Amino acid sequence: MKRSGLFLLILIITAHAANAQKAAATVEVMVQGIDEGLVDILLPVQHSVFWGASRVDTIKGKKPLTIKLTDDQTGFVNIIVVEREIRLFVQKGNNIKITIDEDNEEEPVTINGPNKDGQTLLTSGQLLYPGSLLPRYKRDTIATMLEKHVGDDKAVRMNIFKKLFDEHKIDKPFFDFIKLTLDYYHASIITEVIASKYEASALPKDNPFYKAPFSPDFGALWEATYRQYPVNNPAAICSFGYSDRFNTYAGDYLNSYLSWQKQKYGAAPSVSDPVANIKETVQRIQHNLKPPVAEFVEADLLFSELSLEKNYVILSALFNDFKKRHPKSVYIPYIQPLADRAIAYYERVKQDFTSGQKIIKDYRLINSFRELISHFRGKPVYIEFWATWCFPCKDQFEYEPGLTKFLQKNNIEHLFISVDNDRQEAEWKELIKYYNLEGSHIKANPSLIKDLSKIFWQGKGYALPLYAIIGASGNIIEFDALKPADRKKLYQQLSR
CATH class of the missing domain: 2.60.40.4150 (Type VI secretion system, lipoprotein SciN)
Structure with a gap:
C-alpha cells in the first residue's frame, strides 16, 4: 500500500508538472x-x-x-x-x-x-487610431450630429459580427469581446473629437488654432459617454478599444475631461509645464481611478513616457513610488528596463564632456553653412543632421564607435548638426554625452537652419535623418550619403 501510494503521488506530481508546461x-x-x-x-x-x-x-x-x-x-x-x-x-x-x-x-x-471568420474580419477591419479619424468627423458641428455619425459607423461594424454570431460562425465569448471592443473604440472616437474641440477652445484667442468657446452640448455628450462607458471598467482594459495606447480613452478622461470639469466649476487651469503635467496626471489616476484600472493606466503612462527618453528624473521617482504601492505588479518587468536606462542616462550625462566631444565655439553666432564649414577647411567632413526628438537619428548612434575609429584613422572630420530649438538645448548636450558622440557639435540657430534647408532640402523645411559628405575644399560631394549602419559601404563611399 505504501509503495502504491508513493507511486500515485509521483504520478500526480508528474501530471501537475506536465500541465504547468502545457x-x-x-x-x-x-x-x-x-x-x-x-x-x-x-x-x-x-x-x-x-x-x-x-x-x-x-x-x-x-x-x-x-x-x-x-x-x-x-x-x-x-x-x-x-x-x-x-x-x-x-x-x-x-x-x-x-x-x-x-x-x-x-x-x-x-x-x-x-472563430476563423471572426478572426479574419477582426484582422481585416480598419480600426484606425481614433486621433487619425478627427478629419472624418470635422463637419459634425453639433453634438447630436457627432453622436449619430459615430453611432452609424459603429452599427455597420457591429452588424457584420452580429451576422456571424447569428450564423454560429463565432462563439459568444468572441462576440462579447467584439462588442466590448467596438463600444470602447467608438466611445474613444467621441471623446477624442470632443477633447480636440475643448483643447482648441482653451488656447489663447490670438493662437491660429483657437476655436470658438466650447459648446455645452459637446460637454453634455462628453459626460454621457463616460457614464455609459466608464473608465473604471476592469473588463475594458482587456479590449482593443480602450487600450489602444494610453492617450485615447483614459488619456482624454484624465488630461482633458477632468481639466474641463475643474474649469467648469471655477478651478484654475492646469499648468503647461511637461513635468508638472506628468505629476498631475499621476495624481489624477490615483484620485479618480480604481484598482485594477488605476494600476494598469499608471503603468501604461510610465511606460509611454519613459519610452520617449525625456523627463527621466521625475519618471524614475514616480516609478519607484509605483513599485512601493504595487510591489507585485505584473507590469513592473516591462517598465524596469526603461527605468534602468534612465538611471544609466543620468549617471552618464552628469559627467563633463570628454575631449572627443567638442561643442563649436560661439555656435549660436554661426548663420550660414559656408561659415560653419570654414571651421574645417582643408579636411573632408562627414555630417550627421539630427535632433533630440528624431528616433531614427538616435537608432544610428549605436554604430558610432566603428565610424569614429574609421574617420579618425582617415583624417576625416565628424560634424553633428542639431536642428533642435533653444528649449531643447540642455537635452541636446545630454544626449551628446549619453551616446558618447565624438566629433564637433553645433545646434543650428534659425538663420543657419534656413540656409541648410535651402542647400539640402530645396528650401522645403528639413527631413531627418540626413547624412552628407563635404570635400576638403568645402564643396558638397554627397548630399545624401549613406548612414552609419551601412558601415563598410559608407566607409567605401568616404574613401572615394
Whole structure:
C-alpha cells in the first residue's frame, strides 16, 4: 500500500508538472517565400492589453513560428509580420494557424482555427487610431450630429459580427469581446473629437488654432459617454478599444475631461509645464481611478513616457513610488528596463564632456553653412543632421564607435548638426554625452537652419535623418550619403 501510494503521488506530481508546461493556447505563424523575418508579438498581461509587453521574435524558412500562451495571456493578441498586422482574440484551448502568402493577391492572409471568420474580419477591419479619424468627423458641428455619425459607423461594424454570431460562425465569448471592443473604440472616437474641440477652445484667442468657446452640448455628450462607458471598467482594459495606447480613452478622461470639469466649476487651469503635467496626471489616476484600472493606466503612462527618453528624473521617482504601492505588479518587468536606462542616462550625462566631444565655439553666432564649414577647411567632413526628438537619428548612434575609429584613422572630420530649438538645448548636450558622440557639435540657430534647408532640402523645411559628405575644399560631394549602419559601404563611399 505504501509503495502504491508513493507511486500515485509521483504520478500526480508528474501530471501537475506536465500541465504547468502545457500551453493554454497556441498561435502558429507561417510565411510563404521568406528566408527569415522579424515578428512583433503582443500578448496580454493578465488578459489586459498592455502595449509595453510587445516583444520581437524571428521566423525562419518554411518552419512555422509557434507562439505559446499561458492562461493569463489569453485574450487580444496583436502580431505584425512582413508589414501585415494580425489581430486575434485567443481563448483557452485555441490552436490558431496563420498563413501569409504575398503571392496570393486575393487572400494573402489565411486564418484557421476557432472563430476563423471572426478572426479574419477582426484582422481585416480598419480600426484606425481614433486621433487619425478627427478629419472624418470635422463637419459634425453639433453634438447630436457627432453622436449619430459615430453611432452609424459603429452599427455597420457591429452588424457584420452580429451576422456571424447569428450564423454560429463565432462563439459568444468572441462576440462579447467584439462588442466590448467596438463600444470602447467608438466611445474613444467621441471623446477624442470632443477633447480636440475643448483643447482648441482653451488656447489663447490670438493662437491660429483657437476655436470658438466650447459648446455645452459637446460637454453634455462628453459626460454621457463616460457614464455609459466608464473608465473604471476592469473588463475594458482587456479590449482593443480602450487600450489602444494610453492617450485615447483614459488619456482624454484624465488630461482633458477632468481639466474641463475643474474649469467648469471655477478651478484654475492646469499648468503647461511637461513635468508638472506628468505629476498631475499621476495624481489624477490615483484620485479618480480604481484598482485594477488605476494600476494598469499608471503603468501604461510610465511606460509611454519613459519610452520617449525625456523627463527621466521625475519618471524614475514616480516609478519607484509605483513599485512601493504595487510591489507585485505584473507590469513592473516591462517598465524596469526603461527605468534602468534612465538611471544609466543620468549617471552618464552628469559627467563633463570628454575631449572627443567638442561643442563649436560661439555656435549660436554661426548663420550660414559656408561659415560653419570654414571651421574645417582643408579636411573632408562627414555630417550627421539630427535632433533630440528624431528616433531614427538616435537608432544610428549605436554604430558610432566603428565610424569614429574609421574617420579618425582617415583624417576625416565628424560634424553633428542639431536642428533642435533653444528649449531643447540642455537635452541636446545630454544626449551628446549619453551616446558618447565624438566629433564637433553645433545646434543650428534659425538663420543657419534656413540656409541648410535651402542647400539640402530645396528650401522645403528639413527631413531627418540626413547624412552628407563635404570635400576638403568645402564643396558638397554627397548630399545624401549613406548612414552609419551601412558601415563598410559608407566607409567605401568616404574613401572615394
